[in-house]
Amino acid sequence: TMLPVIDFESCQPNVDVSNEQLKETGKLLIDALSTAGFLYLKNSGISRKSIEAMRNAAEGIFAAPVEEKEKYAMDPKTFCGYVGMTSENLDPEHPTDYKEAFHIASVALDPTVGMKWPHDLSPDFASVSASFMEEYKALSLRILKAIGVGMKLKDPDYFTKAHNFMHKQGNMSGLRVLRYPPVPEGVKTPDQRLGEHTDWASISLLIVDQVGGLQVSIDGENYEEVQPIEDTVLLNIGDTMQFWTNGKMKSKKHRVILPKGREKMTRRSMGYFVHADNEVVINQPLVYEGDPDVAEVVKNPITSQEYVVGKLNEAHNLTAKAY
Numbered sequence: 131t132m133l134p135v136i137d138f139e140s141c142q143p144n145v146d147v148s149n150e151q152l153k154e155t156g157k158l159l160i161d162a163l164s165t166a167g168f169l170y171l172k173n174s175g176i177s178r179k180s181i182e183a184m185r186n187a188a189e190g191i192f193a194a195p196v197e198e199k200e201k202y203a204m205d206p207k208t209f210c211g212y213v214g215m216t217s218e219n220l221d222p223e224h225p226t227d228y229k230e231a232f233h234i235a236s237v238a239l240d241p242t243v244g245m246k247w248p249h250d251l252s253p254d255f256a257s258v259s260a261s262f263m264e265e266y267k268a269l270s271l272r273i274l275k276a277i278g279v280g281m282k283l284k285d286p287d288y289f290t291k292a293h294n295f296m297h298k299q300g301n302m303s304g305l306r307v308l309r310y311p312p313v314p315e316g317v318k319t320p321d322q323r324l325g326e327h328t329d330w331a332s333i334s335l336l337i338v339d340q341v342g343g344l345q346v347s348i349d350g351e352n353y354e355e356v357q358p359i360e361d362t363v364l365l366n367i368g369d370t371m372q373f374w375t376n377g378k379m380k381s382k383k384h385r386v387i388l389p390k391g392r393e394k395m396t397r398r399s400m401g402y403f404v405h406a407d408n409e410v411v412i413n414q415p416l417v418y419e420g421d422p423d424v425a426e427v428v429k430n431p432i433t434s435q436e437y438v439v440g441k442l443n444e445a446h447n448l449t450a451k452a453y
């Protein structure tokens with residue numbers, strides 16, 4: 131099965147869009163995200179030029195010697211920084227995900243917090259990522275608006291309002307650039323470059339290169355290859371949107387495998403993860419047109435921050451255990 135391709139041209143962040151248009155595109159998104167859970171967005175408005183600039187800026191970091199990169203190791207309080215492959219990763223008995231990453235969370239762009247940017251490794255990384263993330267943020271808010279309108283929420287801006295603090299303290303949205311290097315001679319090949327998981331976000335936007343290896347499980351059992359399509363952005367929903375929609379929209383498991391015969395190819399991807407503001411209750415049922423005004427009171431509210439930090443810590447500990 132081929133994932134749906136949806137044209138976002140009429141809803142691009144820099145154009146005025148009518149409510150009718152938002153509703154029409156929103157319905158297409160909702161339909162795809164309720165079935166496949168993943169789709170290709172074309173004419174997203176994110177240019178090839180800014181993607182290349184971001185890739186090049188990230189490459190400056192990845193190309194540096196490991197001890198230089200480790201100076202920017204992920205700060206466990208802000209979750210910003212370099213996530214490396216340690217030598218223990220090479221243990222043939224315990225092959226872990228063979229990849230490295232650099233995380234830029236929202237706080238990095240908040241002048242009151244900020245982060246330790248790797249200016250010496252990649253001089254324009256900070257400025258390029260800041261503008262790249264602004265583009266992603268604008269696109270994300272349009273997607274959330276279209277979904278809100280398409281779903282006939284009583285307040286069509288419910289989702290956008292729930293993401294009011296993006297790129298500020300109080301929100302955990304962020305960009306993660308990933309590099310999956312070739313597997314060196316003599317190293318027992320891990321069969322997964324990135325282990326099976328669902329995303330935790332409300333929505334995720336992913337840009338992959340032409341190497342391939344991303345797989346999604348639509349039926350929860352079998353995995354299907356997600357073929358890269360040039361000039362598209364992959365859109366999927368995460369657990370937060372699944373919670374909100376009470377399972378109508380599906381947060382699908384996915385993973386990255388090492389494509390056979392392509393072990394010597396470096397794979398690059400970039401994911402932008404859109405999280406609701408820290409204090410937003412993600413298991414709060416949505417209120418639709420025609421529903422009573424009073425929202426249901428949830429017994430065990432889960433906030434976005436609680437959920438995401440829990441997952442991040444879990445992932446961190448699991449990795450630590452594997453070492």
Ligand SMILES: O=C(O)CCC(=O)C(=O)O
Pocket residue numbers: 306308324329336338344384386398399400401
């Ligand atoms: O690298 C990819 O294509 C997938 C990345 C991913 O699923 C993630 O970072 O959550």
Ligand SMILES: [Fe+2]
Pocket residue numbers: 327328329384
């Ligand atoms: Fe993912």
